[in-house]
Amino acid sequence: MxxxxxxxxxxxxxxxxxxxxxxxxxxxxxxxxxxxxxxxxxxxxxxxxxxxxxxLPHTRGRTRWASVALAASAVLAIPVAILNLWLYLRFDNGSPSLEDAESFDQLNALLALPSLLTMLATVVLYLRWLRLSVKTANALGLSNESTGWATFCWFIPFANLFKPLEVVRDLWQGLGGPPERQSMLTAWWATWILSNIISNVGNAFARADTANPTSLSVSLLAGILSEGLSIAAAVLCIRVIGDIESLLVARRAEAEATMTGATL
CATH class of the missing domain: 3.30.50 (Erythroid Transcription Factor GATA-1; Chain A)
Known part of the structure; x- marks a missing residue:
């Protein structure tokens, strides 16, 4: 023993x-x-x-659909901006004619539903892309962000002014995005925030006194500027999404090759 x-x-x-x-x-x-x-x-x-x-499914499909929705929203913003500019240029003695105002209202109503549907589709498709991208980065060990928080922070007052940018910036940095291109993220977020602020200002003037030519002219100018900024924000967001997709594909391929070799 x-x-x-x-x-x-x-x-x-x-x-x-x-x-x-x-x-x-x-x-x-x-x-x-x-x-x-x-x-x-x-x-x-x-x-x-x-x-x-x-x-995890690959992000390429959601990247493509989110980019298509953003492009559609940018395209629809063009006729809205042109319509605002048209009525502003039709001012005669400080105000548009009744006929021009009625034409504006009719055309604006025609554009309202497609614009709303496109906006809703863009929100859903963008958030689906962001959620899967963050989830993939978490699985790769390149992010610790909560997928739920990354999604719902867009709807939380005050937090939605800065947290969505932090989520995308942390995702970018975790995936190894070049620091010199981070200014594009800042530009995207700045144009998006400014577009919404100016749009709210224009809507406030429009509601204040529709018969007041000054309120109407300020509302139209705000609408033109807001739509222009929203187009710029959409274009920048498409570029940000494309860059993150390229980084995700590269990091995922590297990780899968490394981990597959380790299991042999």
Whole structure:
């Protein structure tokens, strides 16, 4: 019978790196991991990390649809801006004629429904893209952002003035986006915020006194500027989405190749 001192001591070793002592176990499957195991997520083995990334759908489809919706919203903003400019240029002695005002109202009503539907589609498609992009970055170990917070912060007063930009900027930085191009993110957000502020100002003047030529002219000028800024914001957002998609594709390919090799 062996005494206690004669029982050999065996320390757990990593199954992927022979001879390397284990530093812990995978939080998902329980297998041993060592210091050489570099996976997308700390505390998760290479096999589980690879399965998490590979189980997610690619973002290219949502990227394409979000970009199409943004482009459609930019296109629809053009006739709205032109209509505002047309009525402003038709001012005679400080105000438009009754006939011109009626034509403006009719044309504006025709554009209202397509603009509303396009805006709703853009919101849904953009948020679907953002949610999957953040989820993929989390699986790659490149972000710790909550997908729920990243989505719903757009609808929380005051937080929606800065948090959406932080989410996209953190996603950009985590994926290794070049710092010199981060100014594009700032430009996108600035034009978006200014567009909404000026639009609200124009609507306030329009409601204040529709019979007042000064209120009407300020409302029309605000509408022109707001639509122009919204077009610029849409174009910049499309570029931001495209850049993040390129970074996601590259990081995902690198991670899948590394993790697949580690599991062989």
């Amino acid at each position: 062996l005494t206690e001192s004669a029982v050999p001591e065996t320390a757990p070793v990593c199954p992927d790196h022979a001879g390397e002592p284990s530093t812990g176990t995978c939080e998902r499957c329980g297998r041993f991991v060592c210091a050489k195991c570099r996976t997308a997520q700390a505390g998760v083995c290479a096999a589980c990390s690879a399965r998490q990334v590979q189980a």
